[in-house]
Amino acid sequence: MLSARSLFQEILEDDESFALFCSIAASGESQGGWENGRIAALVPNSERALASKITRHGADEDKHGRIFNALMKKRGLEPVPVPPETDYTMLLEKNGIGLPHEKLKSDEPLTVQDIVAYLSHSRVTEQRASEQMELLRRHFADHPDIGRAVRMISDDEDNHLAYCHEELLRFAYAGHGRAIQRTLRECALAEIRIYRDVSLAVMDHMGRILGWPRAKSALLAAGIHAVYAYERCAGWRRMVSLRMPERRDALGGPATTAPGFA
Numbered sequence: 514m515l516s517a518r519s520l521f522q523e524i525l526e527d528d529e530s531f532a533l534f535c536s537i538a539a540s541g542e543s544q545g546g547w548e549n550g551r552i553a554a555l556v557p558n559s560e561r562a563l564a565s566k567i568t569r570h571g572a573d574e575d576k577h578g579r580i581f582n583a584l585m586k587k588r589g590l591e592p593v594p595v596p597p598e599t600d601y602t603m604l605l606e607k608n609g610i611g612l613p614h615e616k617l618k619s620d621e622p623l624t625v626q627d628i629v630a631y632l633s634h635s636r637v638t639e640q641r642a643s644e645q646m647e648l649l650r651r652h653f654a655d656h657p658d659i660g661r662a663v664r665m666i667s668d669d670e671d672n673h674l675a676y677c678h679e680e681l682l683r684f685a686y687a688g689h690g691r692a693i694q695r696t697l698r699e700c701a702l703a704e705i706r707i708y709r710d711v712s713l714a715v716m717d718h719m720g721r722i723l724g725w726p727r728a729k730s731a732l733l734a735a736g737i738h739a740v741y742a743y744e745r746c747a748g749w750r751r752m753v754s755l756r757m758p759e760r761r762d763a764l765g766g767p768a769t770t771a772p773g774f775a
Contacts, residue, residue: 515732518652523723525659530722532590537715539581540595541602546575551617552631560628566676566764570635573669576769580662587658598714604707610634610700629681629689633696636677637704637752643670669769675758682755697753705749709741 524530549571556564585592597603605611611634612627623631646667653663685693713734720730740748 515729517648520733521649521652524719525653525656527723528588528590530719531588532585532593533718533722535581535585535590536592537595537599537601539578539585539592540600542574542581543578544602546571546573546578548611548614548617549574552612552623552628555617555621555623556628557622557625559625563628563680566680569764569767570673570676573673573769577666577669580666584659584662596714596718599711599718601707601711604711605634605638605704608703608707610638610703610707625684625689626692629684629692630696632677632681632684633693634700635673636681636755637697637700639670639674639677640752641704641708643667643674646670665769672760672763675760675763678755678758679761679763682757685755693755694753698749701749701752702745704752705741705744709737712737712740 524534549567553564553567553571556567582592606614612623612631616623616627646663649663650667654660656663681693716730716733716737719725720733725733
């Protein structure tokens with residue numbers, strides 16, 4: 514039976530596919546850590562209170578990158594080059610999701626509008642991250658090798674999503690509501706397209722590594738296209754709604770460590 518659990522089990526059991534999976538994940542998390550660190554350093558004076566939460570967000574992303582690298586090291590594997598077509602974070606930036614790296618590399622303070630855009634983009638991408646980790650948690654929370662890492666990262670992603678909701682609502686109440694909704698919609702529609710393309714690319718690489726028959730690869734590709742069709746029609750709306758989260762001030766404290774992960 515073709516299922517998310519069986520697919521990931523195949524990837525997990527093969528060293529080459531597992532190294533590619535972890536390398537892709539570690540690269541994206543590390544990039545997110547750098548971006549959040551730069552944004553925290555450039556927060557405008559009027560929003561300095563937000564800087565510590567953005568720093569915490571970046572520290573969490575860095576931690577996740579270290580965790581994925583540690584999972585490879587535990588199996589005696591080395592990181593492998595990330596194929597450009599599977600680099601979700603890079604493709605998001607190239608398509609205007611997230612603040613431009615040229616801006617982040619400068620020392621010019623960001624504007625409040627930049628922070629609103631950053632939070633709007635994060636709200637969309639953290640929705641995806643939270644859902645992906647929840648899927649892995651559902652199937653592998655008790656796995657002896659990756660279970661602890663999955664639970665830890667899933668908790669963090671839920672915190673990140675809650676933080677985005679709470680801060681965006683604060684900005685909406687301050688008069689930025691229209692800009693937030695416009696940015697959320699634009700970002701969501703772009704993200705679902707990029708996610709489709711990256712998913713197809715990742716499955717293509719995994720299929721070659723694992724020797725999947727053509728029929729299996731075609732079925733997986735059809736499933737990815739079906740998910741995109743649903744998201745393009747209506748599913749994107751879950752990425753643009755805002756509600757006050759149960760987890761209030763989710764990033765209000767120091768970043769948690771990852772004991773046991775070098």
